[in-house]
Amino acid sequence: MSHGPYRLAQGGSGIDRDAPITFRYNGRRHTGYAGDTLASALLGNGERLIARSFKYHRPRGIYTIGSEEPGGLLTVGEGARQEPNRKAPTVTLHEGLSARSQNCWPSPRWDLMAVNGYLSALFVAGFYYKTFMRPASWWEPVYERFIRRAAGLGRLSTAPDPDSYLQADACCDVLVIGAGAAGLGAAQTAAASGARVMVVEERDWLGGQLSLAPGTVDDEPANRWIERQADALEAADNVQVLRSCVAFGLYDHGVVGLVETLAPESVDGQARARYWRLAAEQIIFATGALEQPLAFAGNDLPGVMLAHAVCGYAYRFGVAAGHQVVVVGSDDAGIGNALHLHQLGVSVAAVVDARHAGESALHESITAAGIPLHAGCLPVRAHGHAKVKALRIAPRQSEASLSDQTHSIRCDAVAVAGGWQPALHLQCHLGGRPAYDPDRDIFLPPALPPGHHHAGACGGFAGVEAAVESGRAAGSAAAVACGKSSMDSQTAVAPAADATPWGPASAWRVIAAPKGGKRFIDLQHDVTIEDIELAYREGYRSVEHLKRYTTLGMGTDQGKIANMLGLHALGMTAGVSPGEAGTTTFRPSYVPIPLGAIAGSHRGADFRPSRIAPAQRCHVEAGGRMITAGAWHRAEAYPHADETIADAVTREAGHVRRRVGIVDVSTLGKIALIGPDAAEVVNRLYVNGMKTLPPGKARYGVMLREDGLVLDDGTVARLAETRYLLTTTTAHAASVLVHIEYLLETAWPELQATVASVSDHWATFAIAGPNSREVLAALFPDEDVSNEAIPFLAVREVTYAGQPMLIMRNSYSGERAYEVYVPADYGEAMWRRALEVGKPHGLAPYGTEAMGVLRIEKGHVAGPELDGRVTTDDIGLGRMTARRKPCVGNTLRDRPGLQDPDRPRLVGLTAIDPNAPLESGALLAEPGVEGVDGLLGHVTSVCYSPACEGKIGLGLLRHGDDRHGEVIEARDPLAGVVIPIRVGPSVFVDPDGSRLHD
């Protein structure tokens, strides 16, 4: 029993007639078989017209049997899973599949936009560059809107992708790309050597071209041979075969990107696709060749298809592309398809061979089979409206010219054999250009670095035998190159390629159209011969200009069956050979690949890693409002039930100044620096003096970049003579470490010192406020934490509960404060303990926002001031860094631009109206001087200060040091406000620092 009016009664090596599958197409229910592709199932059910082309909305059907498909595009899937632009021959049929036509309305048969086709004379290549310019005001609201609406093929859903994707990294000795005759041959010998072999095949079955037509390999039926090879490879444990796996890109040093399709959609946790990053010692390209079409009038009608595809649909899928097929070709390989089709039960209405009668041995067989032979003829026009109804042919009068005695053959399918072109796209990804072989009229892959081999058609080897032999030779060569011995005597030289052309001469590819009609080169973008001639006429003569002007080859089929024909057409127009006309190079991706596969699981919450501090749980439990700060999650504040964030921040900051608070600063960068020369290293890294820092003390330190501008600030704690702990800002932790390592290993290799990151070793809390000493004493009951024992800037290594810890007395807030360093594993426990023992003293947590308020009140610079463009003089640290010494950045600090007195300087800012909407990023300006001329600097940091009871901030102001006490303005045109501001010192609270020292 067979389903569908075009399904043959028997045959179909790839389908299982006992396993029917139902699917929907444009709402209609159809049946196909397990093993079908969407294309074969549609053809089997007589669906010929399934789409419309990009520009002219001409009827389109299925043209090919692979990923070079230009016109047979459908949207597959529903809702969030819908995927536009699927090429029907590449979609494996599965139960419940839903497909629909795209780029046509209301249906492919009746498409309103087909009117474009009637205006085709207007819509030639590049027409939009010549018009839509006047009136200028119409461009955006009218012209561009129309262009955008008309463009685009299928529609993407805007719902998040519900499917999941996997990723894999792998290495192998030998990668074989393509499992056709050549690839299987290569895999055989490579595997036999013991090398680790991976074989990747784009389709979900093996065999390539061999699986699409009856044939033999070494006198064995091709299917049997393929099966035996496949079984042997599956059984070998040094071989991995990946089907439905396309090698999409070739990259440097043997790296290949693969996308393996696992399932049509991910169901029950199974992923839809897997992206492989594969590093191979040796790569064998067995990518085959692509059959090319012919350019004759009407060659885009549904029913016109590549000859090997028509044969393949019959042989592998038991589908007749038509009930009356005409085969058009000019060599034995091409017209031989007619005999295959005849044997498979497809009715062949005629064979049209450009060669004269008797020039081929096949002519006799064709006639003997009862098939009408039209020798010495070329196709001049395919007739039909929505599909082919007849093919008009004309006898040749000479090499290229045609008689006007044309003759029409009734048919509903035209199998076109336009020659073959090696598939060398991947091989060009490293930037090489293909080389033209004028004898065989093909482009061959460019030279590649060692470790790349070619086998089969892609390397210029014609025929099954040559494919297998060259494959075996390549497999052996690759194995030997990996240091494996070859067990196969066929390390012998690969067969010499012969010089027979692989396709017809130009005049038989780009055929005259005496009876009118459009001859298409690019079936997706509707690029015709006339477009190429027009482009040439206008001077777009290089292939690059031609391609961009006409958009030839820029569709989703990437010109696989258009580029070659385009070069022939360009060559004819320019009067040169296709090779002289030029060549384009090829870029990844070999076929379009889903972005989701490359993104894998790095999406949503897992887009980037999340770093969490050891006491994270406590912060969440305490109601901390978590925000992202770079890769970290931190609590910006701990609001009480009915508090706004702003109120919480004000409360927390005030509490620190009045009593005591604790903040988690584990995110700071921490770097251990040890070695006999550690002190020298420290002195060279920081711009302020470090030589006098004794063990047991810490000091604020500023690092410059080599260009003399501020890199980072932090603390330098000298734990012992040759042991330091450096802290950095959170944002620069990694880069400062790299900076130090770089200097140690490339600039100062003579210095003996080592650094290591200890950022993740230590959890760090700052306990700040008038009651901080009491809290510290409660936390470390066995330690002497008096002012004498731990004075300001002291650092002490202590032990608690058997764990080494550090106490450093420094202050970011301006209150008496201690930083406590706890081994990370005990961070959470210590935080909880601190809150517990601190409670009687009023200890409460505060977040990053309150920390910001406190540091602004104290005029401490942070990220907004240290924007990578400031010097130490700019930010008020001139005195600290006045004493010069050899250190990073010392010399370039003196460049005139960095010493310019007009440079903005750090100032404190107080809003005259305490509740003014002052924001960081407002511009400082001279009242009364409008525009750019009045600009003097900008506001860097702002907060509501509980200590000052109003809005304060820091800023960088030209001549700021000389303007204390003056009232200027902060302009925020984005917010539409101008705010009067008083300039003053940057320290608002405890300017003498007395709170720090007691």
Next chain:
Amino acid sequence: MRIHCPYCGPRSHAEFTYGGDARRERPADSNPDTTWWSDHVFLRDNPRGEHQEYWQHTHGCRVWLRVTRDTATHEIGAVAIAADSSDARDNEDRQ
């Protein structure tokens, strides 16, 4: 690209941090010549072809390497450990 770390073997370049031109001669930090320093920090040979450059195996052993790589073809030649191959120049030489 794949870089052969002497300690860790051939690894994807994604594991490394780029350090730029390794042929520049860094003056000593004590050298007050602004022109020499400015040329070192800002000017580049920028060759199209063989380029000696620094890479750090940051997501591995963290060693700084001096790598010879062709900037037109990306082919990698020699890989050496930067600290070993830096001449142990005295600071005085670069003053």
Next chain:
Amino acid sequence: MRYSFWNLAREALRGHRHWQRAWRDADPAKHYDVVIVGGGGHGLATAYYLAANHDVGRIAVIEKGWLGGGNTGRNTTIVRSNYMLGNNTDFYEWGLKLWEGLSQDLNFNVMLSQRGQFNLCHSVAQMNAARRRGNVMRAHGIDAELLDAKAVASALPHLDYRETARFPIYGALYQGRAGTARHDAVAWGYARAADQLGVDIIQNCEVTGYSFEGERVTGVHTSRGHIGAGRVGIAVAGNTGRLAGMAGLRLPIESHLLQAFVTESVKPCLDYVVGFGASHFYISQSDKGGLVFGGDLDGYNSYAQRGNLPLVEDVIESGVALMPWLSRARLLRHWGGVMDMTLDGSPIIAPTPVDGLYINGGWCYGGFKATPASGWCFAHLLAEGQAHPLIEDFNLERFADGRVLDEKGVGPTAWAH
């Protein structure tokens, strides 16, 4: 023949047989008053404005390959004027103004689409930085708005606003007049217009060196012979260092690789240009329907014009994080170009220490939007011998002087800009 709807319609009836060559394939003359090396957008724009605005005599553009084949033909087509420091602010705005009349000026539709650009912010710090930038723009009379998350969501409803988004959107800096243009059209449009004003565009002609008379440049040696020149201007982004090196100059430029990406064509689904703030990523939809996007440099010196997988993954991950539906789009192609990365991230349009030799380069990965203003200002420099006030900051001395324009604030690391 003038480009217009009427001529197009008339030619449609006549089989389009009467269109003329868009530009002559000129043969080199012995001498020109100004020779511009580099037939990309900037070089061609320079030639056009020289011919249109100045009286300098004979002008030639020399291009080693086919015009527009370098970065002009490879970029992600974004046009905007949201710069903050020094001359950058006004320079790019002047450029945007030139863009706004360009199609009419050149009589070639460059398809400028001022659809608007959102630069997203994902933290208070980013919003503050955006506020500073936007305020500088507004102070200079340039359109800018600072939007909160709600306003962003109403314009771009399909970004990731879920709880699970790794970097929630806080808001965006928006420029309504920013957008995209058709890159090839810009090169072709300037070429045709320059050609019509008598400029010789000489393709397939590679400069191999300079000729000197004493210290002064008198011409260029090329693969098609020697061409004499009164002044030589180089506009060869990616190869600026090499062309300068032929005159013995070392520049503060490293050549780096930038990749760009396009998906298959789909129906309109993105009406704006969007820049992600949580990583370097930007995306727009071309008038043909493909989603065009890009991100960071690969991060190593390169002239190869092709990149590697780690960057591809980074960029695509960023895209899918920003727009979860992008996951189902398919990548059609990715390619690369060579970027002139300066050590401060800002361009160089200046005389060189070599008499008669002028440089226009250092565009990093932002050169496309600068095409008209760059050409306009470089033409002025080549004609007058000194920099227009709009580009005084773009000099070579600023590095030694300590007056760099570091928009990103990352310092003297070329690939970090």
